[in-house]
Amino acid sequence: METQPPQSTKRSLLNIATIVAVATLLSKIFGLLRQVAIAAAFGNGTAYGAYNFAYVIPGFLLILLGGINGPFHSAIVSVLAKRDRREVATIIDSITTIVTGILLLVTIALVIFAEPLMHLVAPGLFIPEADLLAKGISLETIQNLKITKDIAIQQFQIMAPMAVLAGLVGIGFGALNASDTYWLPSVSPIFSSLTVLIGIGGLVWTLGDKILLPENAMLGGAVLAWSTLAGAVLQWLVQLPVQIKSGMGGFKLRFDFQRPEVKEVMKIMVPATFSSGMLQINVWTDLFFASFIPNAAAAVSAMGYAGLLVQTPLGILSNVILVPLFPVLSKLTDPENWDELKHRIRQGLMLTALTMLPLSALMVALALPISQVVYERYAFDTEASQLTAAVLMAYSVGMFVYLGRDVLVRVFYALGDGDTPFKISVVNIFLNGLFDYFLVQKFGAPGLVLATVAVNVISMIVMMYVLDRRLNGMPLKSWSITILGLVIASAIAGGASWGIYYVLSQNFASMSAVMRFGAEVGGLAIASAVGLGLFGVIAVQMKIPEINALTNQIKRRFSRK
Template sequence: MSEQKKAKRSLAGIAGIVAVATLISKVFGLVRQQAIAAAFGVGPAFDAYNYAYVIPGFLLILLGGINGPFHSAIVSVLSKRKQEEAAPLVETITTLVGGLLLAVTILLVIFADPLVGLVAPGLNVTAAQAAAQGMTGDEFQTLQLTHEIAVRQFRIMAPMAVLAGLIGIGFGTLNAADQYWLPSISPLFSSVALIGGLGALAVYLGSDITLPKYALLGGMVLAWGTLAGAILQWLVQVVAQWRAGLGRLRLRFEFNRPGVGDVMKVMGPATLSSGMLQINVYTDLFFASYIPQAAAALGYAGLLVQTPLGIISNMLLVPLLPVFSRLADPQNWPELKGRIRQGLILTGLTMLPLGALTITLAVAIVRVVYERGAFDPAASEFVAPMLVAYGIGMFVYLGRDVLVRVFYALGDGETPFRVSIVNIFLNALFDFLMVNQFGAPGLVLATVAVNIISMVALLVLLDRKINGLPLWEWTGPIVLLTGASAIAGFVSFGVLRVCEHYLGTRGLLVQLVDLTVSGTVGLGVFALLAMQLKLPEIDIFVDRLRQRFLRRS
């Protein structure tokens, strides 16, 4: 077997491991969100949590996420060095980063109140301001309670700043040692810890867990459960590092050691670039703080979209990035253009029908996933429009990520960075305009609009960079897939109405049957229409499924 085939097989194996681990983690994340919904609905405990989690969660995603700057920096440096050099280097980086982030943690604890006020100014209103805005006494008290809970949660979760850096270093260290399963599945432990905390609270309070008077206690359980999950996620990685001989919990101040400077050179700019994307999340929550329950609704709807997006993006982007990199030389650009088309068509093939079904079945999806306990039908009606707005933007969200990976493969990180800076200002502008027009769903529509502009800008810039792209030729298949998805969505909605008429809508089992039948019919219609388009990407996809099925048979 040739080395190239071995490399390809290894790449496919890695993609498979990451995809399966991501799927398992996402499933547990969904169960966690269902438990939160049943316990707190869209009440102040979870509403406050969404604000309190902004900065700790920002650091956890930014520094501790797979493919994040810490992960990328560690992998890029360790993969070029000998095994015996790894442990001292990892211990030195851990000492340096841990010290810096410990200082950040102390500042977060001290300035928790003003930072929550900065993230969610709509919670920090006086009685006079509340009266001027026409708030009732109960609404004002809810705002005060939400602010109090958010500040306490923020202080509890502040140590996640340190844990985020350590988790990111652990991700990179284990991946550099060809260990992919544990880093990819480790977010599962965070979900398990939070679910365990909610379970203990439910045993303690029983059915009273949904009562507003226990919102403060529930909020504390959310915060402590989140912190415990981050600690568990880090400890699991530490044990694996020890066993692999990749460093221990040892302070090492050898900051002049070879490799330390290389890591920091990659880590600094990458952290800044990745941070630009998270600023948009803060902007959305800034405006959401003026709309009661909007932050909670964003969290519930966002997870429903991010679950399939996360799985499909990992399956699509992990294999494509090294392919783009191998074709970065100008003499390979004709083939690179074909691969870019393939990435965009596969994105449309997966995201457009899922987006259409998300739009037309939004209420049914929210009811099946969340509607139990404190999450009542009124909460479903509030969250469903958010899910509709997310569904509109699923294709451009992933399509933009495909194009960003092309720029990275070409060694150009500046262009996506500059586009992301412009996006921050556009997102703030669109948030302001669309919230006034559409209410809470306008926050999501603003993000969708920014992603559309971003994707178009990246396509235009990429067209100039690699001497032209057949953009009009690519537009045709995307338009046809969009049309097929729209038809599938309408059919699915009609089938749902028929099922609801004859089967009803009461009971989880009935709702699940309604949703399953309508969704399956919709996907079937899309598959039939897509097959008629005779796109090579569809043929390749079907052939591979056929071969795999025959091989297993």
């Protein structure tokens, strides 16, 4: 009888991980469809370029406050999961009242101060015309910058209410998770993608090929902004009835601010919000420098398109690895369990390397055909594909260190140390700005991404050093040799994939458009399969324990089925 709860808990964790993984996959697929529609309708034009600048602050708030694992979500789950269900509604309603009141004031300020805030986000759009002419910038480029600025300000004002919606969505996510409801919070970003798809569909139906005319740029930008706002509204409205039905509060004014539970949630929420915001500041830093690139709209558009291609597999695999790993790490923090903790750290890093490194190699090797197959149609032309491919290569190089850093951050959290990752994040802001300054001048938009990669590399090294000292030494040399071997295997796999696709693509030019698209998709599938197969063969020869463990787990799953 004593062993039953742990088994039940373990089974529950596996079920939760599966639910989150499937829901995340669906959300990412719809997010990719949304991005494909945006690319087809707007390409690298001013409407979408402006949107990337305008979305910085509203999107920052939506991700920060409304995201799963965000501070609102985490604070509410940590407090409410321990409370009687009958008390929860009062607590949630009081928290909702406080948060909504504060964020309404924030929304009003965003609308009033839209122009100076956009100046802060993208100062390159506000450079006087005379100064641009003195630098040899063409009149056409200067006009595009002016249009981008005007559209961005309009979009920013339209999306300002997302500040309030971000808080409501985040509170709802936390309340639903505290009541053991995981599917809806994880899948709800689909609704945001759907509204954008509907908005773009309506715009295409109305304007047809006239979408890209300069006189329609403002209208196109407004449709993007309004449909994004509608998506945030829908995200909240979809979860609200479920939240009310679960007895987890809703949208009722309640001023019971002195309750200990309300104070406890706010005590966790405020510093967690500040800490989580450090990561998003790096995004703003990149766009700050991107605004000084002469064709800023094209640069930030390419960053958006390429970023989604990387975040789709990264988001899915990060949930699969991190969700089950964190509770395991949390149980091994006592010194007598440190040997097992080190083993689990290695597991997390090796699983990250085994999944991220071959994917990185394939995306670097096949960046251009991937960009062409996914995006190149209608307004998205060959030039846009080439720029997106260059940025995609830069993003792909950093996939392992991005997720590896998250694994190590979870180790610090498991040890009850949130200060060390926070201090590293603060230093990273300054390092990211410094690297952006130098690399954007030499490489343009890809340089901004490489700056972030460099910062993540430094973060991993520092965290490994601190953990090595704190845990009385870790076998870093043997780990590094294994990861280096996987890097070499990935490079070989990437080279093979590129060679296979290059040979196959020699016959694509003579095909019709439909046949060529099918051949490109097939070529990517074959090249990727060859690359992954070659990587797998090399990795198996390295006799990495995690491969055997993963293989045995898959065999057990199939045997149970």
